[in-house]
Amino acid sequence: MPKKSWNKFVGTCQSAITFTAKVSAGLPKQLQFDKNGKKLPTPYGLFVEWAEASLTGDWSSTSIRGGGFAVSVELQTDAQIVMTTFGTIGAFQKTTVSNRTIQVNYKDSDYAGLAKKLGYQL
Template identity: 40%
Template sequence: MPATTWNKFVIKYPQSPAFMARVSATLGNARRFDNSKKKLPTPYGLLKEWIEKNFTGDWTSTVEKGVVCIRVATPQDVSLLTARFPIRGPAGKTPAANVTYRISYADYDYPTLAREVGYNI
């Protein structure tokens, strides 16, 4: 399901949880294309591709200073997200949401997730 804008999502789902992960905003010195010549996305873009392929409900995301923040509307999509990217530690309150979890997604997860999404690396 495609994402909605952050502000529209927050108005529609004010109590939705947020999930955060620290990732690079660029590929840095990494390769830019996979073995099939497809252009590789940033770590943030790759996570968004995974979400688009798997979520059925509304969601939104943003990235600032290397921190990805995702808000999710449905319990089913929360379960999908946390099954794939387990929660690390207790929830906290952040400027992004009253309930915010840190998930296990980082730059080193990129190759595995890229293969899951369909890249040939």
């Protein structure tokens, strides 16, 4: 499914599960392009590429000031895909995003592995 705008999604999908991750807002200067000249996405952008290829239901994401992002999914099956692929840190958190928010275990050090899985040549 294509990504929906954040405000529209959260306004219509009250039972969505939201995942957050703390990652760098950008890449080091030496990591701007892969070996084939493809521009490398930020850690958040790479997660969005993975989500576009992996999630089947409605979803949305937004960056969080200072680094990190939130991705919200409507389907429990998509939530399970996120949790199985990346793992989680703890249980539901009290955040300003939603009362059904879980921190996903996606971090900067996971970038290279995920980039390779998505076809980037590092």
